[in-house]
Amino acid sequence: MILNRRQVLLLLPAAAAAWEFVLAGEPEAAPNYNMSEHWWGMLLDITKCIGCGSCVRACAMENDVPDGYFRTWVERYHVSDWHLENPQVDSPKGGKDGFPPAETAGGKNFFVPKLCNHCADSPCTQVCPVGATFGTPDGVTLIDYDYCLGCRYCIQACPYGCRFFHPTRHTADKCTLCYHRITKGLTTACCEACPTGARQLADLKNPKDPIHDFLKTHTVQVLKPNLATGAKVFYNGLDGSVR
């Protein structure tokens, strides 16, 4: 086929318009939310946590978490002296109703709030046989409840014990980092309810997020760093006894 000059001149803008359409791609799930601009994590400040359980209650109410199951929970650690490998840990009702006064006198006592670490290289997504657990481009690990078979592999794979089997939905379940909230510009329910600021949602891709100043000036740690899961829940003042 030989094109004359007129035909080429007509085809070029058409091709340019088609290429624009290809580049534009598919629309995003939330209208004003651009996934590629975020990389979510959380900051937990142990030096501020008072174990009031507001986060556990807020999470349950926001996400309809069934009673006795937890997407987030609070643990109380007691370390007597140098026995870092054998701390006494209790978490009555996940800390939902707060904590009674400690029975063990002396030593070191502190609270550790826990939730899904939203690992960048999560073990749970790797074991799912149907691809129902996945990491989103903005760094949140989520579950496709319609495709989850309920085989429980992911529950065993999570080294942090953050997953549970939903008793009525019969799928795996866990923290979504309140994905329905953070994609609309709100913070998570637990962070909203925390009275001391011990929990702070962090957008690691946003240069204006105060998390960057905090991480540069504090000794922070993630849980089980030896597993190289790329955990994005950072703990300030984390004791070596915390498992």
Add this chain to the structure above:
Amino acid sequence: MSKFRDSAHLLRVAAVFILGTLAFVALRAAVVPKSFGRYGPFRGDALATITSHPIAYAGHGTCEACHPDVQETKAKGVHARVNCESCHGPLAKHTEDPGSVIPVLPEVASLCVRCHSQNSAKPVGFPQVDAKEHSLGQPCNTCHKPHSPGFDEGGKK
């Protein structure tokens, strides 16, 4: 005699291969969800399901838009950074329909001790009391105003 007299066999194999490929492509198109791969190696519509979950906590920004007086009182005191719904509970329904959904005032007797009861695991410096000894049975708001709990204007004792 033709040079490729067995070509019929090759054609049959080719036909089976092409049919198999077509069947695979057709089956794949039917089974794989349309939104698979839209954002990554997962079903894109799952995100729409997750993000459609209703919001229970409206966020303190929404509260402050209608209650700036409370925000002003709070800002002067030690409870400046305690968000409204931390004590008042989830109130997104109230923000959608402020006229008919009236929030219930939290019960002071159980509310304050949630945070301020004595516990050795709490950070040193956090105000904690033995409620019975401290108030002698009086409700906390006899002396303390919850939005600014200190005794003087600055909110500090």
